[in-house]
Each structure stands twice: as C-alpha cells, then as structure tokens.
Amino acid sequence: MSVAGTYTPKPGAAPLSRMIGAQAVLETKMLLRNGEQLLLTVIIPTLLLVLFSAVDIVDTGDGKAVNFLAPGILALAVMSTAFTGQAIATGFERRYGVLKLLASSPLPRWALMTAKTLSVLVTEVLQVILVTVIAFALGWSPQGNPLAVLLLLVLGTAAFSGLGLLMAGTLKAEATLAAANLVFLLLLVGGGVIVPLDKFPDAAQSALGLLPISALSDGLRDVLQHGAAMPWGDLGILAVWAVLGLGAAARFFRWE
Template sequence: MSAGTYAPKPGAAPLGRMIGAQTALETRMLLRNGEQLLLTVIIPSLLLVLFSTVDIIDTGAGKSVDFLAPGILALAVMSTAFTGQAIATGFERRYGVLKRLGASPLPRWALMTSKTLAVLVTEVLQVVLLTVIALALGWSPHGNPLAVLFLLVLGTAAFSGLGLLMAGTLKAEATLAAANLVFLLLLVAGGVIVPMDKFPGGVRSVLEALPISALSDGLRTVLQDGASMPWGDLGILAVWSVLGLGAAARFFRWE
C-alpha cells in the first residue's frame, strides 16, 4: 500500500457541517411523521376553512378570513415549533436517541439550533399552504413583509425554546399530555380564532402577554390593519425567545 492511501482524520467534523447534517435529518423526520403532519398541516388547514366558511364566531367587521388567516399562521408556528417538537424530542429522549447524540461531538446548543432550523423549513411549507388556502377563501393581506418575517422568526424561536425546555425536563408521557393541553388552551385563549376583546379585561391583560397572543396580534396588525412594524408584539416575542432558549440550553437533560 502506497503512502497516503489510508489517512484517517479522527475528530469532529466542522461545526457548520454537523449542524447542517443534523438539520437535514430533523427535517426529514418531521415530514415523514404522520402524527406530526396531522398536527402541523391538517388541523390548521381544517380550522381555517371551517371558521372562514361557517359563521360560528363573531370576528368583527370585515371578512372572517381576514381575521382568521393571521391567527391560523400563528397556530401553525406553535403547532410545529412547540407542540410537535416537544412531543418528538420528548420521546427521542425517552428512547435514548438524545443520549447517543449527547455522546457525539454535537454540542447541546447545536442540537437545539438544528431542531429550530428544521422547524423553520417545515414552517415555510406550512405558510405557503395556508396562504394558498386563505387566498382561495378571499383573504386580502397587506402590510410590511419584513415585519411578518420578524414575527414568524421570533415566534419560532420563542416556541422552540419552550418546547425544548418541556421535552428536556419532563418525562415523555408528561410532555405528550402537557404539550397537547397547552395547544388546546392557547388555541381557544390565544387570540387565534376568538378575538381577545371577548375576554374580561383582567384576563385579557394576562393572555396578551403570551407568545401565541403576541404572534397572532402582531400578524393581524400587519396583515389586516397594514401596520409597518408591531414593536410591542415583537418585544414580547423577543423576551419569550431569550427566556425559552436560555432556559432550554441551561436545563435540557439528555436522558
């Protein structure tokens, strides 16, 4: 054998390559999971069509779809970044997948980054699908696209951090129950399909500080009212992003 034919290079791959490979794997796993697709695609689409075509809830003046579409986009972000990711990561942790990843050169924060990037890829597909459905139902969006992008990114970061925090600290069964319960509660009380002015003043003040409420209200302020930049909602989402991702990075346990 000539010199240089076999030249192993032990050690970790470059960090960027590791994050890219893990992101691609996480994205494939999300898109192949039937239960995840039910949660992230089918339920938001059905809610959008149902509440836009059937007069169930008074959404105020104007077409129902103009009020509902931004809220459903916010729900899609929560379903993917929080509920779906929390459940999937919780069971990966239970079955020892994360324990094995913990023994690899991939840092804990890089794993969280990869999962968040995979969520962003999935959300792009969600946004395209829901936008097409909403436009077919007569939606007339307008506003600053850059503001929408900021809201979606910050909302994803906030929900991703909270989902990873739950999955990394609770048992898988507890994560499954808690994530689904939070999803249902915030669907009703987060300004997604029920206007916030339907709630009493004291309760409304608390609910408006939640990330789903800030994301729903921010998207609605831009896409329905035409505002340029909803700084208040962006600030709430930024605070939740820092708190959620910081707590997840600090308290996430591999097993």
C-alpha cells in the first residue's frame, strides 16, 4: 500500500531523442494520410515509370527503356518528397500557426527540422522500395555500387530538403504551393528524368546539368545503368546545393 508523499513529481520535458522520434512518427503519419501528397510523391512517379516504359514515347537510347527511366524516377521520387511535398506542407503549417506553436514547445527548432527530415527519409525508403519492385517487374537490370547510390540519395535529399524549407520559410503558403508545383513540372521535363539531357541544345545542357535533379538522375543513371564506381562530379554538385540550401534555410526561415 502506497503512502502519500512517496512519489515526488518531477516535471520536465521528455528526453530529446524521444521527442524527435515522436514528432517524426507524427510527421510521417500526417504525410501518408494526405491524399494529395501521396498523389505527388507515390502515384505520379510510378505511373510515369510504367507509362514511359511500356509506350515508346521518348528515345531513351539502346537497351530497355526501364534501364534509363528507373534511375530518373528514383530521383523524381526524392524531389517530390524532400522538396515539393515538404515545401507545401511546411508552408501551410507556417501559415496556420502550427510551427509557431511547435516552436514554443520544449522541442527545439533544430530538433523539429530533424524530425521532418526523418519523416522525409522514411517516406523515401517506401518510395524506393515501390519503384524498385515495379522496375524489376518491368525488366530492370540495375548494376553498380550500392554505396554510391546511397550517397547520391542522401545528398539529393539534403539538397532538396534545404531548398524546400527555404521556399516554405520565406514565401506565403499560396505562393509556395504554386511555385513548388511549377518547379516540379519544369524539373520533370528539363532535369533529365524522362527526357535525356543530350536531347536539349548544347548551350542548355551545360546549365541544366548543374541542377540538383539533373545531378541526382544522371548520377543514379551512371551507377545503376552504366556501372560507374562513384560519380564524384554529380556528388559534388549535390553537396554544393545541400550546403547552400540548408544554410539559406537556416538563415532566412521565418516561423510565422
């Protein structure tokens, strides 16, 4: 039988790791329950993979079309989640005051960004598994170094997350919605995802090759289609974008 006063209250915040984990789980559940985000991050990339692999619309060079398309669709999946989806969701959280409330909680602001990044990574793992299974069903024959693929995906996620948070933290929610979707469509067409960069004029190829989506899709294609060991040039481009994007987001992000 317990005696009154045996237990002394000890108010305080939960351990930081537990707070980050709980917030990451919440962010992931919210993302997976959002039909519009699922359309953008899961359904559209898989439909594009199936459509362009089955129908000879774009000249993808020698070999099966899926061998060219699958790496580009993996890059598109990363961009759709880390950039477009995160920018839109965070922009509206900022508009409705959700971020302001979270910023006043015991969870530090950097820990909130960490939880959002973990949520993005979990979603990307599900996307990669889905795209890979569908690509194998279409006859994909990947090769190359898995470590190089992992480095490309991690740096690509960092680059697009920084750009997405920068957009969400500086523009109004409606502007973020329009701009993020517009950038998604433009990079889908001009980022080497579906249409090879060598189909563009020589002057445009140099500029397009410096885009993060081009570096990610070309790097994944070099490894998975051509068996390259480590695409240092593409990794360098993604690293620069990651540093610039995350640095600018940390500097200019407004919480309300």
